[in-house]
Amino acid sequence: MNLKDKYINFFVSKGHKQIPSAPVVPENDPSVLFNTAGMQPLIPYLMGEPHPYGKRLCDYQKCIRLTDLDSIGDKTHHTFFEMLGNWSLGDYFKKESIAYSFEFLTKVLQIPIEYLAITVYKGDEKIPRDEVSAQVWKELGIKEERIAYLDKEHNFWIPGSSGPCGGDTEIFYWRSSKSVPEVFDPEDEDWVEIWNNVFMEYYQEEDGSVHELTQKNVDTGMGLERVVAVLEHKEDNYLTSIWDEARTLLETISGKPYEGNEESMRIILDHIRTSVIIASDPAHIKPSNTDQGYILRRLIRRAIRHARKLGIDLNSNFEEQLARCFIKLYQEYYHEVKDNQEIVLNILKNEKEKFSKTLEKGLKIFEKISEQKEEIDGEMAFHLYDTFGFPIELTIEVAKEKGLNVDIKGFDEKFKEHQEKSRTASVGKFKGGLSGNSEIETKYHTATHLLNAALKKVLGSNVHQLGSNITEERLRFDFPCDHKLTEEEKKKVEDLVNEWIEKAIPVTHEVMEKEKAIASGAECMFIDKYPDMVTVYKIGDISMELCGGPHVNNTKEIGHFKIKKEEASSAGVRRIKAIIE
Numbered sequence: 001m002n003l004k005d006k007y008i009n010f011f012v013s014k015g016h017k018q019i020p021s022a023p024v025v026p027e028n029d030p031s032v033l034f035n036t037a038g039m040q041p042l043i044p045y046l047m048g049e050p051h052p053y054g055k056r057l058c059d060y061q062k063c064i065r066l067t068d069l070d071s072i073g074d075k076t077h078h079t080f081f082e083m084l085g086n087w088s089l090g091d092y093f094k095k096e097s098i099a100y101s102f103e104f105l106t107k108v109l110q111i112p113i114e115y116l117a118i119t120v121y122k123g124d125e126k127i128p129r130d131e132v133s134a135q136v137w138k139e140l141g142i143k144e145e146r147i148a149y150l151d152k153e154h155n156f157w158i159p160g161s162s163g164p165c166g167g168d169t170e171i172f173y174w175r176s177s178k179s180v181p182e183v184f185d186p187e188d189e190d191w192v193e194i195w196n197n198v199f200m201e202y203y204q205e206e207d208g209s210v211h212e213l214t215q216k217n218v219d220t221g222m223g224l225e226r227v228v229a230v231l232e233h234k235e236d237n238y239l240t241s242i243w244d245e246a247r248t249l250l251e252t253i254s255g256k257p258y259e260g261n262e263e264s265m266r267i268i269l270d271h272i273r274t275s276v277i278i279a280s281d282p283a284h285i286k287p288s289n290t291d292q293g294y295i296l297r298r299l300i301r302r303a304i305r306h307a308r309k310l311g312i313d314l315n316s317n318f319e320e321q322l323a324r325c326f327i328k329l330y331q332e333y334y335h336e337v338k339d340n341q342e343i344v345l346n347i348l349k350n351e352k353e354k355f356s357k358t359l360e361k362g363l364k365i366f367e368k369i370s371e372q373k374e375e376i377d378g379e380m381a382f383h384l385y386d387t388f389g390f391p392i393e394l395t396i397e398v399a400k401e402k403g404l405n406v407d408i409k410g411f412d413e414k415f416k417e418h419q420e421k422s423r424t425a426s427v428g429k430f431k432g433g434l435s436g437n438s439e440i441e442t443k444y445h446t447a448t449h450l451l452n453a454a455l456k457k458v459l460g461s462n463v464h465q466l467g468s469n470i471t472e473e474r475l476r477f478d479f480p481c482d483h484k485l486t487e488e489e490k491k492k493v494e495d496l497v498n499e500w501i502e503k504a505i506p507v508t509h510e511v512m513e514k515e516k517a518i519a520s521g522a523e524c525m526f527i528d529k530y531p532d533m534v535t536v537y538k539i540g541d542i543s544m545e546l547c548g549g550p551h552v553n554n555t556k557e558i559g560h561f562k563i564k565k566e567e568a569s570s571a572g573v574r575r576i577k578a579i580i581e
């Protein structure tokens with residue numbers, strides 16, 4: 001049985017419910033590009049909202065971390081990884097959580113206790129030292145000299161700069177053929193962290209102040225690739241069974257051994273795998289020059305450049321072969337990987353074809369410059385970006401290999417100049433000043449606010465927006481609800497929205513202080529994500545929301561509203577797709 005199944009089985013046997021993995025592109029949090037931890041989709045529940053699956057949860061979650069993008073190529077870093085997690089939402093706390101982790105590691109995975117060491121939070125002026133956790137570990141047989149008390153920098157977990165947080169206890173494993181030292185030295189890199197149990201007791205505000213949460217939670221996270229490496233006694237994560245098939249295939253495709261070509265091979269393997277995950281996500285990300293699309297583009301283009309470096313024929317379907325390996329590996333666990341495989345393969349192929357055309361020419365420029373100069377100036381870096389499709393990060397990487405500097409500041413200036421030009425152009429195109437939003441999208445935007453208000457009236461005030469997406473064809477709206485809407489409920493919602501449209505209600509907006517907006521009852525998804533001054537859109541006394549707009553001036557402009565589909569989006573979350581006619 002593989003690790004994911006063993007983990008889920010174990011926690012299910014301890015009364016946990018398995019929740020499905022959330023999409024890797026967060027649906028309700030515009031402040032981050034990707035889910036970086038298993039707990040991220042659970043934030044509303046960690047803050048007290050009841051979870052439809054109960055108080056004991058477990059899952060495996062697709063995560064992407066970009067902080068380590070430049071480290072890819074070494075033995076241990078990945079952009080995509082899977083995180084195993086278990087949670088107690090106001091149910092058990094430190095004692096049970098630690099006991100479960102210990103039992104899973106030593107009984108199910110049969111890791112000898114001698115190979116384990118622990119860190120606990122040493123406390124600070126606001127939060128006391130975590131004696132309880134240390135005591136539990138000792139009672140389970142961990143020796144005092146294998147427990148280290150560390151500060152906030154190491155043993156405190158918070159998702160970003162604010163949010164539910166708390167001290168944690170981390171479990172380390174001795175990953176070396178050298179004999180295990182008696183005394184645990186957390187600085188010694190042969191001790192690797194494998195599991196993190198966060199005891200979320202607090203909420204930290206943006207200003208750093210901390211208050212206690214009424215509900216005390218446990219949030220644990222275990223990096224799958226790391227644990228597999230530990231269990232398979234591999235010091236190089238890319239030599240584990242996770243990568244065996246793809247790595248061997250890459251050796252065959254390139255006609256080169258892994259040994260001696262590790263860096264390029266790891267980059268190709270990692271980047272193609274992450275691209276498969278991003279491109280198969282329900283968010284339908286395509287390579288582009290902004291946000292997630294830009295990351296996808298960077299990953300594919302960097303993989304292609306390294307494939308060329310290994311001498312792989314870019315006209316072959318090497319990217320497809322590798323992608324198929326990863327599709328096979330993940331499709332059983334993430335159905336979207338299977339459902340969207342054709343989309344994924346097309347994206348990879350198209351992006352490869354696009355970039356292969358300019359890659360050679362771009363690389364020649366580096367050759368020429370390195371013969372004459374020591375630096376790629378801002379103008380040239382921008383030219384490489386704009387004409388030859390080199391993401392700036394790729395330019396920096398190739399330049400480094402050739403011993404060249406890059407004037408990044410100069411590039412940024414050129415980039416801004418260019419953006420300014422295209423912005424002016426687009427304002428010119430949409431004379432009404434609705435840059436980037438067509439008239440129909442604007443109507444959908446206002447209709448979304450009306451739908452939100454109507455759902456509250458029909459289903460109860462706890463309905464709110466968990467996610468929203470607008471195209472020229474439809475709106476999509478996700479909200480918490482524990483049942484499939486009845487025909488009658490759907491009709492009521494539809495009728496209400498149309499009634500409000502017919503009433504020709506003016507839509508007004510006002511810029512005000514965030515605190516004042518919230519105090520006056522304006523709705524928003526994540527209060528901390530907004531700046532101090534916010535725009536509040538009002539539709540008569542029907543709706544008041546923090547929003548960037550744009551909206552129609554009067555509801556009458558919307559037309560006729562119709563719900564096309566109502567379905568489950570994820571556990572306890574329903575999704576409505578609606579059109580205007």
Ligand code: SER
Nearest residue numbers: 037039196219220221
């Ligand atoms: N949130 C913690 C982490 O990411 C535990 O899940 O490590």
